[in-house]
Amino acid sequence: MVSKINKKILLAASGGIAAYKTAELVRLLRKKNAEVRVVLTHAAEKFVTPLTFQALSGHAVATELLDTEQENAMGHINLARWADLLIVAPATADIIAKFSHGLADDLLSTLYLAAECPVYIAPAMNQAMWNKTVTQDNIKKLQNHGVTIIGPESGDQACGEQGFGRMSEPEEICNHLLTGSSSSLLQGKSVLISAGPTREPLDPVRYISNRSSGKMGYALAEAAINQGASVTLVSGPVSLSAPAKTNLVNVETAQQMYEEVLQRAGLYDVYIGAAAVADYSPDQIKEEKIKKQADRTTIVLRKNKDILSAVAHLKQRPFTVGFAAETQELEKYARGKLERKNLDMIAANWVGKESGGFEDDNNALQVFWRQGKQNFEMMNKKRLAEKLIELIAEKLDEKNTTKNP
Numbered sequence: 001m002v003s004k005i006n007k008k009i010l011l012a013a014s015g016g017i018a019a020y021k022t023a024e025l026v027r028l029l030r031k032k033n034a035e036v037r038v039v040l041t042h043a044a045e046k047f048v049t050p051l052t053f054q055a056l057s058g059h060a061v062a063t064e065l066l067d068t069e070q071e072n073a074m075g076h077i078n079l080a081r082w083a084d085l086l087i088v089a090p091a092t093a094d095i096i097a098k099f100s101h102g103l104a105d106d107l108l109s110t111l112y113l114a115a116e117c118p119v120y121i122a123p124a125m126n127q128a129m130w131n132k133t134v135t136q137d138n139i140k141k142l143q144n145h146g147v148t149i150i151g152p153e154s155g156d157q158a159c160g161e162q163g164f165g166r167m168s169e170p171e172e173i174c175n176h177l178l179t180g181s182s183s184s185l186l187q188g189k190s191v192l193i194s195a196g197p198t199r200e201p202l203d204p205v206r207y208i209s210n211r212s213s214g215k216m217g218y219a220l221a222e223a224a225i226n227q228g229a230s231v232t233l234v235s236g237p238v239s240l241s242a243p244a245k246t247n248l249v250n251v252e253t254a255q256q257m258y259e260e261v262l263q264r265a266g267l268y269d270v271y272i273g274a275a276a277v278a279d280y281s282p283d284q285i286k287e288e289k290i291k292k293q294a295d296r297t298t299i300v301l302r303k304n305k306d307i308l309s310a311v312a313h314l315k316q317r318p319f320t321v322g323f324a325a326e327t328q329e330l331e332k333y334a335r336g337k338l339e340r341k342n343l344d345m346i347a348a349n350w351v352g353k354e355s356g357g358f359e360d361d362n363n364a365l366q367v368f369w370r371q372g373k374q375n376f377e378m379m380n381k382k383r384l385a386e387k388l389i390e391l392i393a394e395k396l397d398e399k400n401t402t403k404n405p
């Protein structure tokens with residue numbers, strides 16, 4: 001882990017509530033030895049004051065494009081040339097749209113066009129704004145132009161809603177800038193991830209499902225992408241939006257998930273089974289809605305195919321990682337599953353009282369492979385996913401080296 005960032009960083013904030021967090025980001029970057037100059041859009045100035053950033057960065061804050069005070073009136077070009085990297089945090093839907101369309105009607109959008117250094121943005125906005133197709137198209141365009149997108153995170157929003165759109169924490173952004181250039185542990189590798197719950201229909205309106213939110217699988221997809229992998233996500237019904245650059249395949253039932261995963265798995269380097277797949281499905285799906293009649297009724301269930309085990313027993317198999325949720329004897333049951341299903345690695349967590357898990361934003365994991373294990377303490381699922389992806393990349397590398405010394 002790099003501990004210093006001896007770079008000249010141009011840090012811009014656009015006009016969102018999260019601009020208050022940008023002050024902390026200046027402090028963290030300076031602590032890491034970076035020289036920081038701050039740009040605020042006019043909208044950002046409504047949320048935070050230039051004086052705060054002047055005091056924290058030790059430099060005057062730039063806000064104007066058409067600034068007659070500048071000696072040669074070329075401040076935007078000078079700033080763009082000065083910077084080793086440009087980070088926009090928070091990046092509003094508006095500034096993202098401007099960047100992606102090449103507009104240059106204020107200081108920040110003009111700086112972006114003039115910048116030849118690496119550009120990072122940390123979007124922050126209401127979840128509906130983030131999920132809007134036009135915003136997602138703009139994000140994809142920027143990624144194709146080489147811009148690195150940090151976050152956003154999922155969770156409670158300032159507007160009182162829930163979902164993706166919250167700016168990543170300053171510490172996470174800072175870590176990303178520190179390690180950004182070296183996050184390529186899965187460069188050139190393909191990763192297949194299954195996530196979320198499945199729904200097993202009983203009749204046209206009812207189904208059996210579980211509490212899986214899909215957060216862990218989606219966070220793993222994002223972490224794998226950030227490490228350079230190409231990622232396909234086979235997802236049951238969740239209320240999350242897939243990270244940009246993900247190839248998303250939506251499914252509903254365990255059988256559909258089986259088919260979509262199995263037809264691809266042999267072509268991938270890594271398969272991570274993070275979905276909570278129903279073990280059993282109703283033996284019969286009634287064509288008409290089941291009527292309320294008897295006081296007691298019975299549903300006959302039949303066992304579903306085991307996706308993880310099927311992938312791990314393929315002739316041409318990816319590095320296969322499973323998840324186990326246990327309420328007792330975690331290591332014993334997890335290692336049993338590792339052996340029985342022929343997995344390369346299993347990530348196990350406690351479920352039940354006070355233990356994080358399914359719907360929580362945080363989780364703790366114990367990860368087992370044949371020759372070892374590693375504990376990850378309770379932390380945010382995004383951070384946990386990053387750590388797990390790093391471990392998978394390391395073990396995959398070891399396996400490939402043993403196979404082709």
Ligand SMILES: Cc1cc2nc3c(=O)[nH]c(=O)nc-3n(C[C@H](O)[C@H](O)[C@H](O)COP(=O)(O)O)c2cc1C
Binds near residue numbers: 095129
């Ligand atoms: C209270 C308030 C909060 C806002 N928060 C956000 C936000 O978090 N993200 C966003 O994209 N826009 C947000 N907006 C809208 C932007 O401020 C608006 O689109 C503005 O034109 C952005 O200008 P800029 O991109 O030049 O900074 C907010 C507006 C208000 C009034």
